[in-house]
Amino acid sequence: MAVYTEVSVPQAQALIDQLGLGKVLSLQGIQGGIENTNYFVTTDSGEYVLTLFERLTAEQLPFYLQLTRHLAQRGIPAPAPYADASGHLLFTLQDKPAVVVDKLPGKSELEPGVAHCSQVGELLARMHLAAQDFTLHQPNLRGLHWWNATAPQVLPHLGTAQRAMLEDELAHQNALAASTAYGALPRSAVHADLFRDNVMFEHARLSGVFDFYFAGVDTWMFDLGVVLNDWCIDRQSGALEPLRASALLAAYQQKRPMLPVERRLLPDLLRAAALRFWISRLWDFYLPREAAMLVPHDPTHFERILQDRRRAPHAVSALLDAAH
Ligand SMILES: Nc1ncnc2c1ncn2[C@@H]1O[C@H](COP(=O)(O)OP(=O)(O)O)[C@@H](O)[C@H]1O
Numbered sequence: 001m002a003v004y005t006e007v008s009v010p011q012a013q014a015l016i017d018q019l020g021l022g023k024v025l026s027l028q029g030i031q032g033g034i035e036n037t038n039y040f041v042t043t044d045s046g047e048y049v050l051t052l053f054e055r056l057t058a059e060q061l062p063f064y065l066q067l068t069r070h071l072a073q074r075g076i077p078a079p080a081p082y083a084d085a086s087g088h089l090l091f092t093l094q095d096k097p098a099v100v101v102d103k104l105p106g107k108s109e110l111e112p113g114v115a116h117c118s119q120v121g122e123l124l125a126r127m128h129l130a131a132q133d134f135t136l137h138q139p140n141l142r143g144l145h146w147w148n149a150t151a152p153q154v155l156p157h158l159g160t161a162q163r164a165m166l167e168d169e170l171a172h173q174n175a176l177a178a179s180t181a182y183g184a185l186p187r188s189a190v191h192a193d194l195f196r197d198n199v200m201f202e203h204a205r206l207s208g209v210f211d212f213y214f215a216g217v218d219t220w221m222f223d224l225g226v227v228l229n230d231w232c233i234d235r236q237s238g239a240l241e242p243l244r245a246s247a248l249l250a251a252y253q254q255k256r257p258m259l260p261v262e263r264r265l266l267p268d269l270l271r272a273a274a275l276r277f278w279i280s281r282l283w284d285f286y287l288p289r290e291a292a293m294l295v296p297h298d299p300t301h302f303e304r305i306l307q308d309r310r311r312a313p314h315a316v317s318a319l320l321d322a323a324h
């Protein structure tokens with residue numbers, strides 16, 4: 001269930017008119033999402049997605065919308081928001097901020113193979129290069145600052161061993177962030193949540209990337225860590241699955257060879273990416289937001305991944321060396 005706010009055809013038509021996108025033929029609520037209200041809108045000019053933002057405010061949205069537009073203009077298959085004659089991207093519908101974007105073709109691949117991971121690696125490198133000249137700035141709002149602020153809220157809910165790991169990893173990440181090597185890592189606005197459910201494939205070809213609402217400026221290796229930790233794991237153990245991970249890394253490096261400092265710090269950034277989603281899932285699980293209609297994701301999944309990345313930090317380095 002993810003139509004929190006009902007929209008009628010005349011209301012949708014009024015917005016579609018402002019954008020010059022034709023006559024609304026059908027309006028269908030999308031059940032998949034958890035944060036926002038989404039509708040598929042079919043008009044006589046094409047297929048679109050209408051989103052009403054339930055959490056983000058009009059002041060927060062320009063960064064995400066402009067980033068998506070910037071990437072789309074550079075050939076990334078991201079759903080660019082439509083502008084009215086004055087160039088406005090953001091509108092108001094039912095008192096909520098609203099946008100209309102292109103409907104991406106295809107569907108998510110929740111059981112990816114080597115060929116899917118290879119395409120995602122290439123896409124990620126292209127996104128990093130394309131974001132280099134994006135001028136708006138917003139930090140990753142789910143970055144180190146947020147982990148430090150949120151950990152004390154979840155720690156009381158954890159057992160002794162979990163607490164020890166969380167505190168130790170947080171100390172490690174704070175020390176890393178203060179290091180000269182970390183300061184030398186390339187960074188830009190990154191997606192920061194490029195999980196399997198945020199990428200589309202059509203006829204086995206990558207056809208779209210969406211849901212940029214956790215984007216922010218962070219290191220490219222953190223973003224790569226997020227992707228490796230979701231697309232290339234053995235679900236049972238949380239370990240990296242070598243074939244998929246090698247394919248993803250090779251495709252990334254084909255487009256954008258990593259610097260020596262990036263290769264050296266990638267194991268730490270895989271840990272950082274695991275910690276980020278362990279904390280957010282613990283937070284959703286133990287401190288659910290009021291009226292949120294989401295079923296919390298399983299935090300133990302990322303606890304296992306973090307354990308694995310700490311236990312075998314050089315697994316990814318071995319894959320990088322083998323590909324060299
Ligand atoms: N631009 C788009 N093109 C095609 N489908 C989309 C698009 N945006 C969203 N969807 C569909 O809507 C679902 C929910 O979108 P999502 O951005 O994940 O919502 P939420 O932010 O509420 O979780 C997606 O799983 C996808 O099926």
Ligand SMILES: N[C@@H](CCOP(=O)(O)O)C(=O)O
Pocket residue numbers: 034035193195197198211277280281297
């Ligand atoms: N990818 C995150 C959850 C973010 O939610 P999304 O549906 O907006 O991608 C996780 O798996 O914890």
